[in-house]
Amino acid sequence: MSKYIIHQSGPLRGEVEISGSKNAVLPILAATLLVDELCEIYYVPRLLDVEVMCDILRSVGKIVETDWEAHTIRVIPGERTGSEVPHELVKRMRASIFVMGPLLVKTGYANISLPGGCSIGNRPIDLHNKGLRTLGAKIMSDGGRVEASAIYGLKGALVYLDFPSVGATENIMMAATLARGVTTIENAAEEPEIVDLANFLNKMGAKIKGAGTDTIKIEGVERLHGAKHTVIPDRIETGTFMVAAAITRGDLLIKNCVPDHVRPVIAKLIECGAIVNDEVDGLRVRGDINNLVATDIKTLPYPGFPTDMQAVFMALLTTVDGTSGVIETVFENRFMHASELSRMGANIRVEGRKAVVPGNKHKLVGASVIATDLRAGAALVLAGLVAKGTTELHEAQHIERGYENFPEKLNALGAKIERFED
Numbered sequence: 001m002s003k004y005i006i007h008q009s010g011p012l013r014g015e016v017e018i019s020g021s022k023n024a025v026l027p028i029l030a031a032t033l034l035v036d037e038l039c040e041i042y043y044v045p046r047l048l049d050v051e052v053m054c055d056i057l058r059s060v061g062k063i064v065e066t067d068w069e070a071h072t073i074r075v076i077p078g079e080r081t082g083s084e085v086p087h088e089l090v091k092r093m094r095a096s097i098f099v100m101g102p103l104l105v106k107t108g109y110a111n112i113s114l115p116g117g118c119s120i121g122n123r124p125i126d127l128h129n130k131g132l133r134t135l136g137a138k139i140m141s142d143g144g145r146v147e148a149s150a151i152y153g154l155k156g157a158l159v160y161l162d163f164p165s166v167g168a169t170e171n172i173m174m175a176a177t178l179a180r181g182v183t184t185i186e187n188a189a190e191e192p193e194i195v196d197l198a199n200f201l202n203k204m205g206a207k208i209k210g211a212g213t214d215t216i217k218i219e220g221v222e223r224l225h226g227a228k229h230t231v232i233p234d235r236i237e238t239g240t241f242m243v244a245a246a247i248t249r250g251d252l253l254i255k256n257c258v259p260d261h262v263r264p265v266i267a268k269l270i271e272c273g274a275i276v277n278d279e280v281d282g283l284r285v286r287g288d289i290n291n292l293v294a295t296d297i298k299t300l301p302y303p304g305f306p307t308d309m310q311a312v313f314m315a316l317l318t319t320v321d322g323t324s325g326v327i328e329t330v331f332e333n334r335f336m337h338a339s340e341l342s343r344m345g346a347n348i349r350v351e352g353r354k355a356v357v358p359g360n361k362h363k364l365v366g367a368s369v370i371a372t373d374l375r376a377g378a379a380l381v382l383a384g385l386v387a388k389g390t391t392e393l394h395e396a397q398h399i400e401r402g403y404e405n406f407p408e409k410l411n412a413l414g415a416k417i418e419r420f421e422d
């Protein structure tokens, strides 16, 4: 368990390099289960969740070599490919469900304990199951486990997703690469991580078209082969550092990012009065020019405002002039950070999926708070940088699941954060 002590810091200034995307590399690692050949993945962030996914691949027979100096992972075929993922690994990370589709279509069977819910919602997998059933799988999910079998393989079909679920789109897309015939996913998720996964699968010999739109066509093939791939930069880490520049009234150059992946965050920061310029070697964000003012945000599936940026942006909104409205439409319980921010003086009112956020530049005061999930944790770190006095953030290990070297990167820009084992 980690604890951060965050001291009120001045405006952050300087340059920061964005790491590879957590939410791209996790399904890409799962996709290596589709082949019995070497795969090499580059620009991999060193995160707890990535280490768990490597252990999951090892648990079903892969040899996984990590070279964190080079941010590279090599996945080498082992003697056999198992089909059962141990519970103690699944309960550590919900994204373990991404191995269900690949294991099922490669071995004809997958036995995974149900990924737990977490603080942001109960995280069902009904859309994953519906999609795989439509491709011909038999799925039994009782109390704590989901068992999927397809001894005669999978058959391409039309799959309509009731909600553009990122994970369900990824699981179904991976399974469909080795199904017989063509699969069409309608109302598919359009996130950049889906496009990155499709690019990796196509390098392995898959035939996928339309990733990044709401309709994805996958023509099944006999077999796939190993491939090498560099993952995209993490758009949520990018957005987090953009907000860090704004909330501290600083001036940051954010390098190794893809501005096109953070358009809603750019738009909202500009609405608040921040200056955002797409420069040659990165995105320059300045919160030190104009007085920052309130705006409203509503989270939506991509290309809407990302739910993973909601907590971090709310922290900013507690420090601007005026009252903002925040609506969370993707998860049913993603305002846990509001009560923690209120302990710091933010006085946020939550009613169902809407939060009313009064702003005030000088209101936040350091307090002892808890990170309820990785994005809430990041939000509380940023709030701690501008709050009077000192903030003690407990359960900070959540942050380390999804942000590579977060305190170190911030301290290099002028923050004062100390990390302790709690």
Ligand code: EPZ
Residues within 6 Å of the ligand: 022, 023, 024, 026, 095, 121, 122, 123, 124, 125, 126, 127, 128, 129, 163, 164, 165, 166, 167, 168, 189, 307, 308, 330, 331, 332, 374, 375, 402
């Ligand atoms: C992915 O989770 C991301 N995780 C999440 O990031 C992100 O918040 C989410 O997509 C939305 O963008 C990874 O990629 C590892 P969903 P996922 O399926 O796939 C409901 C972070 O902070 N739903 O798009 O689990 C679900 O309950 C994490 O990095 C069903 O009802 O998200 C939720 O309300 C947090 N049935 C909504 O859809 C299903 O079968 C969106 O979930 C699946 C999902």
